[in-house]
Amino acid sequence: MTSPVSIPHTNGQPLIRLRGLRKSYNLGQPAEVEVLHGLDLEVKRGEFVALMGPSGSGKSTLLNVLGLLERMTSGSYELLGEEMNGLHDEGLTLRRRRALGFVFQFHHLLPAFTALENVTLPALMTEGFVSEAQRAHARELLAAVGLAHAEHKRPAELSGGMQQRVAIARAVALKPALVLADEPTGNLDQASSSDVFSLLRQIHAEQGTTFLIVTHDPRLASRCDRLVEIVDGRIERDEPIGAAAGQPA
Amino acid sequence: MNWRRWLGFEWRVAVKFLREGRSQTLLIILGVAAGVAVVAYISALITGLQASTLAKTLGAQGHITLRSLDDVVLSAAAPEPGSTRLAEVQPRAQRLRSVINWQLLLPVLEATPGITAVSPMVSGAGLALRGEAVQSMALLGVDLDRYDRIVGLRGKVVSGTARLGPGEAIVGRELAHDLGLRLGDRFSVQTASAGGTSSGATVTEVLRVTALVDLGVKDLNERTVIAPLRTAQSLLGLPGGVTQVDMRVSDVWQASAMARELRQRYPLKAESWQENNAQLVSALNAQSVSTAIIRGVVMVVVVLGIASVLVVSVVQKRHEIGILRAMGATRRQVLRVFLLQGLLVGSLGSAAGLLLAVAMIWLFTTFVRGSDGLPLFAITLPLATGLNVALVATVCGVIAAIAPARRAAALDPAQAIRL
Numbered sequence: 141m142t143s144p145v146s147i148p149h150t151n152g153q154p155l156i157r158l159r160g161l162r163k164s165y166n167l168g169q170p171a172e173v174e175v176l177h178g179l180d181l182e183v184k185r186g187e188f189v190a191l192m193g194p195s196g197s198g199k200s201t202l203l204n205v206l207g208l209l210e211r212m213t214s215g216s217y218e219l220l221g222e223e224m225n226g227l228h229d230e231g232l233t234l235r236r237r238r239a240l241g242f243v244f245q246f247h248h249l250l251p252a253f254t255a256l257e258n259v260t261l262p263a264l265m266t267e268g269f270v271s272e273a274q275r276a277h278a279r280e281l282l283a284a285v286g287l288a289h290a291e292h293k294r295p296a297e298l299s300g301g302m303q304q305r306v307a308i309a310r311a312v313a314l315k316p317a318l319v320l321a322d323e324p325t326g327n328l329d330q331a332s333s334s335d336v337f338s339l340l341r342q343i344h345a346e347q348g349t350t351f352l353i354v355t356h357d358p359r360l361a362s363r364c365d366r367l368v369e370i371v372d373g374r375i376e377r378d379e380p381i382g383a384a385a386g387q388p389a
Numbered sequence: 390m391n392w393r394r395w396l397g398f399e400w401r402v403a404v405k406f407l408r409e410g411r412s413q414t415l416l417i418i419l420g421v422a423a424g425v426a427v428v429a430y431i432s433a434l435i436t437g438l439q440a441s442t443l444a445k446t447l448g449a450q451g452h453i454t455l456r457s458l459d460d461v462v463l464s465a466a467a468p469e470p471g472s473t474r475l476a477e478v479q480p481r482a483q484r485l486r487s488v489i490n491w492q493l494l495l496p497v498l499e500a501t502p503g504i505t506a507v508s509p510m511v512s513g514a515g516l517a518l519r520g521e522a523v524q525s526m527a528l529l530g531v532d533l534d535r536y537d538r539i540v541g542l543r544g545k546v547v548s549g550t551a552r553l554g555p556g557e558a559i560v561g562r563e564l565a566h567d568l569g570l571r572l573g574d575r576f577s578v579q580t581a582s583a584g585g586t587s588s589g590a591t592v593t594e595v596l597r598v599t600a601l602v603d604l605g606v607k608d609l610n611e612r613t614v615i616a617p618l619r620t621a622q623s624l625l626g627l628p629g630g631v632t633q634v635d636m637r638v639s640d641v642w643q644a645s646a647m648a649r650e651l652r653q654r655y656p657l658k659a660e661s662w663q664e665n666n667a668q669l670v671s672a673l674n675a676q677s678v679s680t681a682i683i684r685g686v687v688m689v690v691v692v693l694g695i696a697s698v699l700v701v702s703v704v705q706k707r708h709e710i711g712i713l714r715a716m717g718a719t720r721r722q723v724l725r726v727f728l729l730q731g732l733l734v735g736s737l738g739s740a741a742g743l744l745l746a747v748a749m750i751w752l753f754t755t756f757v758r759g760s761d762g763l764p765l766f767a768i769t770l771p772l773a774t775g776l777n778v779a780l781v782a783t784v785c786g787v788i789a790a791i792a793p794a795r796r797a798a799a800l801d802p803a804q805a806i807r808l
Contacts, residue, residue, distance in 0.1 A: 209715055209803040230719055237717020244806065248712045252405040264401060265718055268394030310716075 154218070155318055155350050156183040156206060161215035163201055175201045177373045178215065183352065185317070188344050190364035190381070191354045198373040199354050200322060206352065207240055207320045208232040220317060237266060241311030241349075243321040248307060249295040255282060255306045256291035262314045281309040285339055301332030305339060312343055321353040325360060337363060396729065399722055402713070403729035410702060414734065417698040421738020421782060422745055424691040428684045429746035429770055429778045434753070435680045437768030439673055443641060446669055447662055449604050451508070451539050451635025452644040454665075455494075455651065456658040457486045485513055487630025488657060494634065503638050503647060506538035509631040511621045515580035517614060518593075519568040526564060526612045528578060530621020530631075539635045542602065542615070548572060549600035553617045558596035561610035562603050570598050578614060580624045592624055688785050695734055695789035699727060703797045710797050711805025720798040727794030728787055735786020739779035746770055 163176040175198045183189055193199045204210040205217065208224060211232075217224040220239060224232070242248075249258045259278040260270045267274075282291050285305035287298075295303050304324060311319050321340070325333035337360050344351055355361050362382050369377035407414045460481045468474040488494070491509055498507045511530040516523055529536075533553040537543050543551045547562055549572040558578075560570060568576055579593045596616060604610055622628050638644050641662070648661035663670045703710070710723055750768055759765045 204803045207715070209806070230721075233714070233717055233719045236715065240717075242715050248708075248715075248806065250405070250709050250712060252409040252709075262716055264398045265713070265716060265722070268397035 153185045154182050155185045155187075155220060156181065156352075157216075157218040158182070159216040161202075161205065161217060162213045163198075163205055163210070164213045167213060174213075175373050176205070176212075179370075179373075179375055181368065181375065181378070183318075183350060185350055186344075186348045188341070188351045188365045189353065190361040190367045191352060191370065192356070192358075192361055192367060193370035193376075197370045199370050202370065203320055203322055203352070203354055206318075207242060208236045237262070238314075239317045241314070241316040241319040243304070243307050243311050243319065243324045245323040245326040249303055249310070251295050254292050254294055255287060255298065258295070258306055259310045259313050261310065266314065278309070278313060281313060282306070284343075285309045299332075301328050301336060304328060304332075304336050308336070308339055308343070312347065312349060315347060316349065318350045318352065321351065323354055323356065326356065333357070333360070396725065398718075399725040399729050402726045403733060406702065406706060406709075406726070407730055407733060410705070413698055413702070417694055417734055418738045418741060420694045421691050421734060421786065422741035424687045424694075425739050425742025425778055425782045426745035426749060428687050428782075429743060429775055430749045431680055431683055432774050432778065433746065433750055433768045433770045435676055436771075436774065437766050439676060441766035442669070442673070445605055446666060447641065448545075449540055449606060449609060450662060450665070452638045452641055452662050453504075453636040453648045453651065454660050455488055455634040455636070455655070456632065456660070457488050458656060458658055459483055460486070485511075485625055485627055485630075485632055487511075487627055487632065488634055491631050491634055494655070498634070498636060503640065503643060504636050505639050506535065506637040508532065508535035508539045508635045509618065510536065510633050510635060511618060511625055511627055511631045512633065513580060513621075513625040513627075515578055515614075515624065517564065517568055517576055517578055519570065519574075519576040522568050524564060524567050524612070526578070526614045528580065528621055528624060529613065529615045530618045530625070531615060532618055536615070536635075539637050540604075545602045545604055546600045547603045549598070551602075552599045553615070554599075555617060555620065556594075556596055557599045557617065558620075559600045559602055559615040560598050561613035562601045563607060563610040564612060564614065565598065565601050567611065570601075572598055572601070574598050578616070578624060580626075592626070594620060594624055596620070688781060691735075691738075691782060692785045692789040695731055695786050696792060698734075699730060699790050699793035700796070702730070703727065703793045703800075706797070707800060707805045710800050711802045711807075714800065714802035715806055723800075724794045724798040727797050728790045731786040731788070731790025731794070732783060733786075735783040735789075736779070738786070739782040742782065743770075743775050743779055746775070 158179050158181040161176055161179040161181075162174060164172055164174040166172045179202065191199050191203070201210065205212050208219075212225055215225070219235065222235075224235070227235070250261065253261065256275070256278055259281055260274055263274040263278075264270050279288070279291060282288055285308060287302060287305055287309075290298060290302060295306070298306065304327070308324070324340070325336050328336060340351060340353070341363065343349060353360075353364065361367055364382060365380060367377065367379060367381045368375060460483055462478050462481055464476070488509075495507055495509065498504055508531060513528055515526055515528045517526040531553070533542070533551060537551070542559070546559075551559055553559065565571070570576055575595050575597050577593050577595050579591050581591055596614070602610070602613070602615075604613060616624070618631070622630060638647060644661035645663045648659040648664070651657070651659040713723065714720075747770060750770055753768060754764050757765060
């Protein structure tokens with residue numbers, strides 16, 4: 141786990157290392173289709189990476205494999221120096237819980253839980269109860285995303301942008317090493333979308349969390365430090381962008 | 390802190406899920422409650438009915454009765470080996486015979502676990518005479534205290550005080566009416582002497598009525614005369630003997646097995662109330678089987694009801710399950726969330742159902758009356774029965790949740806989120 145601020149943004153340790161990663165659907169059937177054709181990719185701790193590509197290029201599949209939601213067909217995926225290929229469902233689930241945070245396009249909060257309960261859910265899931273310290277931490281996070289006043293509101297009572305900010309607070313609640321965001325602003329108007337993106341950059345700056353963000357929006361991509369572009373299941377482009385020196389946008 | 394950790398997450402999510410689908414949850418809890426109420430009420434009703442029937446039947450007889458073996462005709466000589474003998478044997482007339490060694494047997498029987506009361510009795514036929522009235526009667530010679538423990542005789546006295554001093558008798562209500570007897574009146578009892586009717590001699594004794602009893606069956610009331618043991622012994626020509634030993638046991642359903650054991654142990658005829666009331670026993674068994682079938686069917690309906698609601702819930706909550714799985718909830722945690730929902734629905738429904746059953750029983754005992762204005766029979770819901778039904782329903786809730794829970798646990802998180 142990273143601790144806030146003190147960790148240099150790019151300290152050189154590989155967080156993700158993909159070697160010849162392939163992913164096929166309908167394996168062994170006539171309709172078998174390979175979506176990812178042997179990807180090699182390294183992401184270091186503290187990077188802020190944009191993942192772009194046209195629809196159907198395989199970026200969501202890549203995000204799912206990186207997020208341990210789907211298994212690769214072949215190849216190697218090391219997360220925090222540990223090989224993920226071959227782990228059983230329980231092993232993948234526990235690593236997902238410990239090391240990863242997710243922000244989805246449609247915020248995906250649990251509708252029956254209040255904003256605060258949504259943010260403390262990862263702690264509840266891990267410990268079986270929510271300590272006062274964790275509750276306080278969750279309140280700080282909600283305050284940090286500008287929703288201190290909304291902790292007792294349910295998702296249905298919040299706007300789309302507010303819901304997405306709750307989802308971000310939840311994703312980083314247990315200080316994961318890597319946050320995977322699938323078009324986190326895809327469902328928001330331009331102003332909200334810019335706010336949410338700024339929030340991600342702010343958390344990155346404060347906590348040193350690594351971000352991998354799938355986006356269609358070139359303007360947002362340009363606010364990242366590195367751009368990886370996938371076309372037809374292959375990495376077409378992988379280069380530093382924006383300020384490129386790794387400064388927060 | 391461990392108690393807080395244990396299933397803390399699963400518990401919270403299960404409760405939230407149930408509260409989210411409030412009307413659905415309420416309906417199924419009501420369904421379970423109705424099922425539990427029906428089962429608990431039927432159980433209480435049948436138990437009450439059976440207890441009342443048994444009490445009425447067993448009130449006038451011992452649970453196990455020991456008698457001497459029948460007289461049988463033995464063949465004069467064993468048949469030649471390899472030969473077959475054809476014989477027609479006239480069965481012997483059965484005379485009154487005493488249970489051998491009954492004085493020694495009493496303390497042994499009393500010390501036998503499961504036997505709560507033992508009473509020797511000499512019984513035989515005779516005539517009750519008063520003035521011009523002659524009634525046939527059954528003469529029972531007993532030790533009052535012991536006999537009272539078998540049939541609760543003192544509780545059946547309708548007038549007078551049960552007392553059996555020398556020359557005293559307790560008489561059935563109808564017989565007293567037929568003879569025109571009141572308390573304190575005397576009447577004659579006439580029996581054939583020990584030599585049987587063929588000798589022509591009869592024995593007569595005058596007895597004084599101390600109490601009239603209602604034994605619950607008119608037929609018995611019309612012919613019962615209860616006299617002291619000694620008086621009956623001399624009247625029936627069986628000095629020092631008793632024709633039967635009645636016993637009461639703590640568990641009436643064990644009577645048959647205990648009778649079998651007694652038959653093996655002593656050269657005596659041992660009959661249980663079940664053997665003497667085979668039709669009643671089969672009727673009671675039929676009731677119990679019907680109750681079991683009703684319970685089974687209702688529980689199956691409860692299981693199907695809970696299962697169908699949870700199956701729908703799994704489909705409705707696919708998305709949320711996907712989010713939880715993506716966040717790191719294990720398959721087992723998701724499984725437990727749904728099992729807990731089954732448990733919650735089952736236990737809440739059970740609690741409500743028991744209250745409903747108690748209300749139904751109250752209605753029954755308050756408003757359903759017999760022709761005499763008294764409650765038909767007492768029905769209560771014993772705590773053990775109630776808890777048993779509730780436990781079964783709760784377990785049914787968990788069982789019902791197994792299939793939906795497994796479906797939920799097997800959901801692919803990536804697919805569930807995409808929906």
